[in-house]
Amino acid sequence: DGSNYFGQVESGELNGIGSIIAKSGAANTGYFQDGEYLADFIATPPWHMIAIDYQLDTSYLLETFDIELKIHTEISDSLYLYIAPIGGGQINGQSYYGGIQTHCGGYNSIRKNENYGEFSEIGRAMIFSRWGDRRGEALKQAPGGKCESSGYEGDFISVRNGINWGKGTYTISLVKTKETVVLDSVLHTFVEMRVFDHKQKKQFVCGSLAFPGKDLILDPRQFIFFELYLKRVNVNKLSSAKFTCGNIRINGKSVNIPFAATNYDKGFPKFASATYENGNFSVEIGKPIYGDVLELEDIFYEILKEDD
Numbered sequence: 001d002g003s004n005y006f007g008q009v010e011s012g013e014l015n016g017i018g019s020i021i022a023k024s025g026a027a028n029t030g031y032f033q034d035g036e037y038l039a040d041f042i043a044t045p046p047w048h049m050i051a052i053d054y055q056l057d058t059s060y061l062l063e064t065f066d067i068e069l070k071i072h073t074e075i076s077d078s079l080y081l082y083i084a085p086i087g088g089g090q091i092n093g094q095s096y097y098g099g100i101q102t103h104c105g106g107y108n109s110i111r112k113n114e115n116y117g118e119f120s121e122i123g124r125a126m127i128f129s130r131w132g133d134r135r136g137e138a139l140k141q142a143p144g145g146k147c148e149s150s151g152y153e154g155d156f157i158s159v160r161n162g163i164n165w166g167k168g169t170y171t172i173s174l175v176k177t178k179e180t181v182v183l184d185s186v187l188h189t190f191v192e193m194r195v196f197d198h199k200q201k202k203q204f205v206c207g208s209l210a211f212p213g214k215d216l217i218l219d220p221r222q223f224i225f226f227e228l229y230l231k232r233v234n235v236n237k238l239s240s241a242k243f244t245c246g247n248i249r250i251n252g253k254s255v256n257i258p259f260a261a262t263n264y265d266k267g268f269p270k271f272a273s274a275t276y277e278n279g280n281f282s283v284e285i286g287k288p289i290y291g292d293v294l295e296l297e298d299i300f301y302e303i304l305k306e307d308d
Contacts, residue, residue, distance in 0.1 A: 006290040007032065007269070017041060017269050019288040027288050029235050029269045041235045041269055045080070047228040049285050050272035051087065052304070054260035056220040056250070062091060062191075065174040065218060066249040069100075073241040074167045077102060080230045082127075085172050085245045088223030091191065091211045097223075098128035098193050098206070099172065103230070106146025106160045110136030115149055122146060122162045126206035128193035129158035133210075137181055140190055142205040159193070159207025169198040176216055177208060186212050218250065226272060226285050235271055238286040246280030254279065258307040263299040276304040 007018015007029075014032040021027045031038040067085045075081055084099035104125035107115040113134040134149045138157055141147050145161035172195050179190040188210035195204045224245050248255055260281070262274045270293070272285040281304075293300040 004290075006288070019269060019290070021288075021290070027236075029271075029288050043228060043233050043235055043268060045227075045229045045231060045233075047233075047268055048265055049226045049228060049268075050274060050283065051263050052224040052245075052260060052274055052281055052283075053263060054222055054224070054257050054281075054305075056218075056222060056248075057256040057258055059220050060218045060250045060255075062174070062216040062218040063176050063251045064249070066247075066252075067172055067224075067245060068247040069170045069172060070244040071165070071167050071170070071241075072243060073239075075102060075241060076239075079233075079238075080228060082225075082227040082229055083243065084223075084225045084227065086128075086174060086193075086222075087225035089221065090219040091216050092213045093219075094130055094132055094211050096128070096130040096174075096191075096209065096211075097225075098126070098174075100124070100126055100163065100165050100170075100195070101229075104146075104160050104162075106148045106158070108146065109141075110134075110139070110147055110149045110157075113149055115147075120146065122160065124164050125160050125162050126193065126195050126204065127158060127160045128206045128209060129156050130209050130211070131156050133157050135183065138183060138188065138210040140179070140192075140208040142207045145205075145207045147207070157209065159209065161204065161206045163195055163197070163204045165195075165197070171196040171198070179208065180214070181210050183210065183212075187214055188212050189214060189216055191216065224281060224283075226283065235269060235288075238271065240284060240286040243283045243285075244280050245283065248279065257305060260304040260306075261301050262304060263301040264293070266298055266300060270300065274304060 002023030008016025019029040030040045105121040109116045148158045177190045190208040192208040193206040273289045274283045
């Protein structure tokens with residue numbers, strides 16, 4: 001009938017998660033058994049649709065870390081999307097991650113390492129988190145901002161603040177501040193996350209997290225990710241959306257990226273892709289992506305850039 005199949009195969013049959021593409025180009029993604037389409041795939045969150053694992057050319061003594069995010073498609077409020085241009089890295093060995101979300105919330109304060117008061121929604125927002133701590137003393141909320149201390153994903157603390165983001169260009173920054181705190185007899189330095197909206201020409205402050213040490217070393221290995229969270233979703237009802245992440249600067253200067261790769265969780269269909277060119281990652285999510293990929297035990301992956 002002219003249709004094509006991309007997905008899992010067992011014993012020569014279509015078995016597992018896959019996409020069937022009609023000659024017209026229409027696609028359905030779901031579960032197959034013995035060559036038969038059984039049902040649409042319902043993604044249970046969290047779903048890391050795509051993660052970009054990239055290397056800076058070296059570690060850096062951190063003052064500022066900037067990455068530009070271009071959102072080329074309007075994102076509906078019905079989609080619970082986490083866009084994380086600073087989707088993973090380490091400062092002095094402490095892991096962090098952050099970005100923007102369509103739906104976010106938090107608490108007014110933390111007392112005795114527990115959230116205090118009622119959880120409140122703040123809508124579209126910035127979020128900056130780090131692992132390995134529960135203490136309220138290790139964070140500073142921005143005016144009007146929220147926070148969270150939790151152990152449901154491992155110990156972490158987080159600051160959040162509203163920003164009514166949409167289609168446009170934003171610069172997301174981590175900035176070493178002059179503020180410090182002593183925790184367990186160790187000096188910690190606060191790092192603030194900021195988002196600059198190029199259309200409004202306005203800067204928004206998410207809040208600050210404390211990292212051990214006076215001098216802060218930014219690890220060369222970094223991640224960008226796009227995640228659907230909180231709500232289950234029928235993948236066949238998703239819409240395509242496009243983004244660019246790039247123009248990465250450390251301490252105000254452009255940096256070289258000798259290596260970059262994408263990875264995808266094998267427990268989900270491949271519904272995102274990325275390319276790399278001239279310092280920028282072009283990302284598309286929300287539609288089935290076809291083609292050959294490399295494979296490890298838990299992930300599929302593609303090499304985007306690899307210097308000799």
